Amino acid sequence: MTALSSTLRQTWVITLRDLKHWQREPWGPVFGILFSIMMLLIFGYLFGGAIEMPGGGTYLPYLLPGVLALTMMFGVDGIMAVVTEDTKRGVTNRFRSLPMSSVAVPLGRAVADLGNSAVQLGVLMIGGLLIGWRIEGTFLEAAAAVGLLLWLRLAMLWLGIFLGLALRMEGALMMVQVLVWPLGFCSSLFVSPETMPGWLGTLAAWNPVSATATAARDLFGNPTGITSGVLADHAMLLALAWPAVLLAIFVPLSMRAFRRRG
Amino acid sequence: MTTAPLSARGVRKRYRDTQALDGLDLEVAAGTVHALLGPNGAGKSTAVNVFATLTRPDAGEVRVGGHDVVRHPARVRSTIGLVGQSAAVDEALHGRENLVMFGRLHGLSKADAVRRSAELLDAFGLVEAGDRKVSGYSGGMRRRLDIAAGLVVRPRILFLDEPTTGLDPRARHEVWEMVRKVVADGTTVLLTTQYLDEADQLADLVTVLGEGKVIAEGTPSALKSDLGGDRVIITAAEPDDLDKMAGALGATATVDLDRLEVTVEAGASGGGAAVVEVVRTLDSAGITVDDVLLRRPTLDEVFLHLTAPDPEHQPEGAAR
Numbered sequence: 163m164t165a166l167s168s169t170l171r172q173t174w175v176i177t178l179r180d181l182k183h184w185q186r187e188p189w190g191p192v193f194g195i196l197f198s199i200m201m202l203l204i205f206g207y208l209f210g211g212a213i214e215m216p217g218g219g220t221y222l223p224y225l226l227p228g229v230l231a232l233t234m235m236f237g238v239d240g241i242m243a244v245v246t247e248d249t250k251r252g253v254t255n256r257f258r259s260l261p262m263s264s265v266a267v268p269l270g271r272a273v274a275d276l277g278n279s280a281v282q283l284g285v286l287m288i289g290g291l292l293i294g295w296r297i298e299g300t301f302l303e304a305a306a307a308v309g310l311l312l313w314l315r316l317a318m319l320w321l322g323i324f325l326g327l328a329l330r331m332e333g334a335l336m337m338v339q340v341l342v343w344p345l346g347f348c349s350s351l352f353v354s355p356e357t358m359p360g361w362l363g364t365l366a367a368w369n370p371v372s373a374t375a376t377a378a379r380d381l382f383g384n385p386t387g388i389t390s391g392v393l394a395d396h397a398m399l400l401a402l403a404w405p406a407v408l409l410a411i412f413v414p415l416s417m418r419a420f421r422r423r424g
Numbered sequence: 425m426t427t428a429p430l431s432a433r434g435v436r437k438r439y440r441d442t443q444a445l446d447g448l449d450l451e452v453a454a455g456t457v458h459a460l461l462g463p464n465g466a467g468k469s470t471a472v473n474v475f476a477t478l479t480r481p482d483a484g485e486v487r488v489g490g491h492d493v494v495r496h497p498a499r500v501r502s503t504i505g506l507v508g509q510s511a512a513v514d515e516a517l518h519g520r521e522n523l524v525m526f527g528r529l530h531g532l533s534k535a536d537a538v539r540r541s542a543e544l545l546d547a548f549g550l551v552e553a554g555d556r557k558v559s560g561y562s563g564g565m566r567r568r569l570d571i572a573a574g575l576v577v578r579p580r581i582l583f584l585d586e587p588t589t590g591l592d593p594r595a596r597h598e599v600w601e602m603v604r605k606v607v608a609d610g611t612t613v614l615l616t617t618q619y620l621d622e623a624d625q626l627a628d629l630v631t632v633l634g635e636g637k638v639i640a641e642g643t644p645s646a647l648k649s650d651l652g653g654d655r656v657i658i659t660a661a662e663p664d665d666l667d668k669m670a671g672a673l674g675a676t677a678t679v680d681l682d683r684l685e686v687t688v689e690a691g692a693s694g695g696g697a698a699v700v701e702v703v704r705t706l707d708s709a710g711i712t713v714d715d716v717l718l719r720r721p722t723l724d725e726v727f728l729h730l731t732a733p734d735p736e737h738q739p740e741g742a743a744r
Binding site for chain 2: 168171175182183186187251
């Protein structure tokens with residue numbers, strides 16, 4: 163058997179393992195979806211009325227792609243929790259003692275999670291349609307938006323895998339779970355960077371999740387809340403490039419951390 | 425001649441400010457159970473992690489199944505089974521699914537992995553539990569499944585890192601039975617333990633580790649006889665008799681007031697002769713006794729003796 167086919171086979175075994183987890187213990191993913199719906203309702207109905215959109219438009223069509231991108235971003239701490247748990251139980255060390263490719267475990271995880279993410283996106287989009295969100299773009303454009311969101315998720319997963327393998331101190335997971343919030347809010351997900359103080363707005367515009375959210379808004383035909391600057395001109399390019407850069411960094415780092423651990 | 429399942433020379437490993445392994449030498453013979461015995465921090469787990477390719481040694485040479493662990497870790501991995509300190513099985517999966525998964529990851533075909541899993545569940549008394557979630561297993565069952573997972577491909581050497589730590593006595597005996605079965609099947613086992621009785625029960629050869637080095641090695645009985653001879657323990661019928669007994673029995677007698685016991689070293693003539701001698705002496709002195717017991721040294725005593733700090737270097741008052 164060639165190295166590639168055995169790597170793919172090992173990856174598939176890990177994917178099946180994670181899918182079985184969701185089948186046996188569905189509360190994690192279900193809670194994740196409920197949480198995103200809660201965010202949608204809180205921002206849509208509680209805060210939404212007070213939020214003004216630069217360049218016009220109503221808030222809900224702006225908000226929904228932002229919640230989708232935030233849900234993708236939660237992939238970081240979600241997968242980090244799983245990796246940390248495996249390490250704590252010694253399962254990671256058992257994998258490391260097997261004649262396996264060092265990419266198979268994280269890759270299998272990522273593949274399974276993308277399935278889970280696609281379901282989450284589907285549920286949230288249906289929920290959005292029910293409360294009045296509309297897709298104004300074509301079917302292909304909408305599919306491209308979903309593709310960009312999953313592309314972001316993939317990068318977030320490898321970042322989370324790396325953090326789970328590399329950060330060994332107690333409390334690292336909680337730290338990341340907390341940090342996700344300011345990093346998520348300092349972006350275009352909930353409010354336009356143009357309403358923020360200048361330096362903060364620039365920072366928010368350069369946040370990788372802003373690029374994905376803005377490009378998705380464009381493709382869905384929703385208001386972007388962006389009238390000028392880098393996001394107005396190059397959102398699509400950035401939404402492709404940012405995850406690629408993150409992957410180029412964190413895939414090799416994760417593989418290295420998997421071998422070095424212990 | 426086949427190569428030894430494991431041979432290590434001068435292995436050193438340093439973590440920041442501790443020298444976990446400080447020139448460890450070890451040779452494990454095929455078909456035996458070899459125990460690494462030592463207190464916490466002696467370097468047992470680090471040694472196993474180096475042997476199982478999880479940790480790179482700073483210096484030294486380790487060959488497992490004839491392969492160098494640093495140069496050919498992948499080859500080593502295909503010849504070993506590792507059972508770490510915590511039960512490394514997936515809680516959400518069934519027992520059987522765990523074994524099939526690890527078999528598949530080892531490179532078995534699906535049919536072979538299923539067949540081997542059934543064999544292992546049967547061999548280790550997990551057939552009934554096999555199709556239930558591991559999260560409902562007892563500690564002993566979980567540990568047995570964990571060890572079975574280390575055996576899916578019949579490794580040349582199985583590493584068991586503190587296999588019974590945290591188990592109740594009944595579960596410990598189950599695990600011991602399992603290890604005996606594994607060895608009877610021809611698998612070589614290297615186990616680490618801080619329990620002397622475990623090494624005594626299972627091991628053909630015991631290596632005692634202290635501060636990353638070998639401080640003694642031998643069969644359990646050889647280690648015990650190194651410590652010295654048998655002892656006779658006499659329990660007094662009356663507390664007042666203790667001093668009289670000690671006086672009659674001579675210089676080697678020590679008194680334990682709480683347990684009403686006097687202990688006498690048997691000396692060169694052996695335990696049997698010493699018992700006769702003790703009974704005769706006490707009888708002629710007119711002292712009645714409650715009980716006379718002949719005791720051979722346990723590995724516990726060997727262990728304490730070997731790992732005790734040198735009494736000459738102890739501060740005043742700490743020495744007995």
